[in-house]
Amino acid sequence: MTDSLVAPPPLADQPSSSGLAEVRLRVNGNDVQARLDTRVSLLDFLREHLGLTGTKRGCDHGQCGACTVHLEGRRVNACLVLAVTCEGAQVQTIEGLGTPDALHPMQQAFVEHDALQCGYCTSGQIMSAVALLDEPCGGSDADVREAMSGNICRCGAYANILAAVQHVRRGA
Numbered sequence: 001m002t003d004s005l006v007a008p009p010p011l012a013d014q015p016s017s018s019g020l021a022e023v024r025l026r027v028n029g030n031d032v033q034a035r036l037d038t039r040v041s042l043l044d045f046l047r048e049h050l051g052l053t054g055t056k057r058g059c060d061h062g063q064c065g066a067c068t069v070h071l072e073g074r075r076v077n078a079c080l081v082l083a084v085t086c087e088g089a090q091v092q093t094i095e096g097l098g099t100p101d102a103l104h105p106m107q108q109a110f111v112e113h114d115a116l117q118c119g120y121c122t123s124g125q126i127m128s129a130v131a132l133l134d135e136p137c138g139g140s141d142a143d144v145r146e147a148m149s150g151n152i153c154r155c156g157a158y159a160n161i162l163a164a165v166q167h168v169r170r171g172a
Contacts, residue, residue, distance in 0.1 A: 021084045027052070028096025036083055043067045043078035046093060054094035054123045058152075065151030068124035068131075069093050075131035077150075094123035097130065106130050109164035117155035125151050129165045141166065 024033045027050060034049055043060075046052045046069070055078055058066030062077040069078045070092040098104035103111070106129050116122045128151045137147045144165050145158075153161060 023084050023087055025086050025089050025091055027091045028093060034083075038082065038084050040083045041079055042069070042071070042076075042081040042083045042086060042091070045083035046078060046091070052093050052095050056120055056123060058121070058124070063152070064121070064124075065128060066121050066124040068127040068151065070127060070131055073131075073134070075128050092127075094127060097126065104130065105168050106133075106164070109167045110161070113160045113164040113167060115157055115160040115164040117153075117157050121151060121153045121155075125153065125161055129161075129168070132165065133169065139169070144169070 019038055020035050021038050022033065022035055023045075024031065026032070027046070032050060034045070036045060036049070040049075043055060043057060046055050047057070055069055056066040057079065058064035060079045062080040065077065067078040068075050070076070070090075071081065071086065072089050098107050104126075106126050110116060110122065110126055115125070125148070128148055132144070132147050135147065137143050141162055144162055148161070148165065
C-alpha cells in the first residue's frame with residue numbers, strides 16, 4: 001500500500017492543463033486577443049485586461065445590472081459570462097456607444113433628463129436602455145419599467161431614467 005495519490009486523467013473538454021485559453025473577440029469595433037484563465041469573467045476581461053472601466057462591478061451575481069454590456073447585440077450581465085465563451089463574438093461597452101462630442105441619443109437623453117445621481121449604475125442603465133430599443137417592448141411606462149427591472153439604481157433616479165428612455169423611444 002502506498003501513500004501516493006494518483007490524479008484523475010484530465011477531462012476531454014478542458015482547454016488545457018494550464019487552465020489558460022486563447023480568446024479572440026471584437027470589442028467596440030476593435031479586434032482583441034488574449035490568453036486568459038478560463039475562469040475570467042467578461043467583466044474582469046473588459047476592466048482588468050482592456051482597461052474599459054466604464055462597465056461597473058456591482059454585485060457579481062447578475063442582480064444589479066451595473067455590468068450590462070452588449071454581446072452580439074443583446075444585453076448581458078458581464079459578471080455572469082466567461083470571457084472564453086465569447087470567442088469570435090462582438091462586444092460593445094459604454095465606451096463604444098458614443099463619444100463626448102457625439103453622444104448616442106440615449107446618452108444625450110440621460111443628460112437632458114438628469115437620469116443619474118451618483119452615476120455608478122448609469123453605464124449599465126444606458127446599455128440596457130439602448131438594447132431595449134431593439135427588443136419587443138410595449139409603449140407604456142410599466143412596460144419599460146419591467147424591461148429595465150434588471151438594472152438597479154440605488155439612488156432612486158428611476159423617474160428620470162424612465163423619462164430618458166421614453167424620450168428616445170418616442171423619437172422626441
